[in-house]
Amino acid sequence: MAELKNDRFLRALMREPVDVTPVWMMRQAGRYLPEYRATRAQAGDFLSLCKNRELACEVTIQPLERFDLDAAILFSDILTIPDAMDLGLYFEQGEGPRFKKIIRTEKDVADLKVPDAATDLDYVMNAVTEIRGALNGRVPLIGFSGSPWTLATYMVEGGSSKDFRHIKQMMFATPDVLHVLLDKLAQSVTDYLNEQIRCGAQAVQIFDTWGGVLSREMYQAFSLDYMRKIISGLIREHDGRKVPVIMFTKNGGQWLEVMADAGADALGVDWTTDLGDARRRVGERVALQGNMDPSVLYAPAARIREEVANLLEKFGTGNGHVFNLGHGIHQFADPEHAKVFVDAVHELSAKYHAG
Numbered sequence: 360m361a362e363l364k365n366d367r368f369l370r371a372l373m374r375e376p377v378d379v380t381p382v383w384m385m386r387q388a389g390r391y392l393p394e395y396r397a398t399r400a401q402a403g404d405f406l407s408l409c410k411n412r413e414l415a416c417e418v419t420i421q422p423l424e425r426f427d428l429d430a431a432i433l434f435s436d437i438l439t440i441p442d443a444m445d446l447g448l449y450f451e452q453g454e455g456p457r458f459k460k461i462i463r464t465e466k467d468v469a470d471l472k473v474p475d476a477a478t479d480l481d482y483v484m485n486a487v488t489e490i491r492g493a494l495n496g497r498v499p500l501i502g503f504s505g506s507p508w509t510l511a512t513y514m515v516e517g518g519s520s521k522d523f524r525h526i527k528q529m530m531f532a533t534p535d536v537l538h539v540l541l542d543k544l545a546q547s548v549t550d551y552l553n554e555q556i557r558c559g560a561q562a563v564q565i566f567d568t569w570g571g572v573l574s575r576e577m578y579q580a581f582s583l584d585y586m587r588k589i590i591s592g593l594i595r596e597h598d599g600r601k602v603p604v605i606m607f608t609k610n611g612g613q614w615l616e617v618m619a620d621a622g623a624d625a626l627g628v629d630w631t632t633d634l635g636d637a638r639r640r641v642g643e644r645v646a647l648q649g650n651m652d653p654s655v656l657y658a659p660a661a662r663i664r665e666e667v668a669n670l671l672e673k674f675g676t677g678n679g680h681v682f683n684l685g686h687g688i689h690q691f692a693d694p695e696h697a698k699v700f701v702d703a704v705h706e707l708s709a710k711y712h713a714g
């Protein structure tokens with residue numbers, strides 16, 4: 360494998376010194392880029408794009424050609440696991456993800472198989488291998504998965520949801536059934552992330568997009584405990600280097616203290632949490648990743664730079680910050696504004712790392 364030319368992202372995750380604050384953007388490969396839309400049209404649809412190793416590699420690299428990013432993220436989706444459980448994932452135009460088979464009963468859960476990551480999800484592993492080759496050490500590659508709770512919401516609701524009616528009913532009425540489902544998902548996610556690491560993912564992120572819709576007790580029992588279990592089963596060193604783990608619970612800001620003890624190296628935070636407060640609360644236990652509101656990218660360049668400066672000042676000096684948006688970049692964001700954001704992070708952060 361090629362020597363890593365830019366390791367500031369991995370160093371910041373391990374709270375080691377860096378020259379400038381590393382930056383990447385959640386959903387950096389996606390619809391806001393015209394070149395992404397062109398490649399997706401060539402593939403036919405989104406899932407075909409994920410399953411084509413050359414094209415998945417191409418869209419992974421696209422944002423790196425435009426912006427001075429410090430990490431690449433595998434182009435795929437969190438719903439590959441339920442798809443590999445034979446639930447029949449498809450995307451309805453404008454409606455988001457859908458499943459042909461919805462999980463509602465004890466029998467539905469009992470019948471679910473834990474996918475074999477190397478064979479059932481071979482297309483993801485092929486993409487990881489292909490991307491590592493194409494990156495040739497330029498920046499590290501991030502692998503990812505959804506959290507068990509987040510994956511379960513899609514499987515039980517049958518798609519995206521606003522009120523989480525069915526999964527919350529399961530959680531309160533038949534919690535044992537939900538625990539069996541989450542256990543199978545935790546096993547699947549552990550195997551899936553470990554296989555990504557074996558194929559070349561140099562850091563991994565767990566997307567807990569919907570953990571934040573729970574109460575503190577329910578979050579701990581139905582989301583955090585399963586992420587902790589996954590993290591304890593992950594390969595933490597590969598090819599002579601630490602493989603950092605980032606845990607991102609959207610809207611999880613009020614629980615940072617307990618999240619910091621789950622075994623992750625870094626916590627992703629969204630913009631509803633003050634970065635300075637977050638740092639004081641987690642102390643030296645974990646690095647932080649975030650947390651500019653993606654909507655700031657709708658503002659003019661000067662306002663974007665001002666917000667980057669504001670967040671850098673909140674984090675202050677010292678190690679352990681990876682700059683990012685607080686959630687995925689919007690499909691209507693202007694790529695030129697994304698460039699202003701990325702360049703501002705490098706330019707304005709140097710003074711916090713001097714010495």
Ligand code: CP3
Pocket residue numbers: 384385386387388389390399405432433434435436437438450453454455456503519566567568609686687
């Ligand atoms: O960050 C990256 O660039 C890597 C790629 C990535 C995608 N999805 C590509 C994608 C990642 C990391 C995801 C994760 C994901 N997928 C999450 C967690 C996201 C988070 O930030 O919390 C979720 C909830 C999903 C499930 C999913 N996939 C949804 C809700 C959608 C949107 C559907 C829609 O039509 O708006 C998708 C589709 C999807 N995943 C797209 C991309 C680029 C858009 C598909 C397209 O090209 O039309």
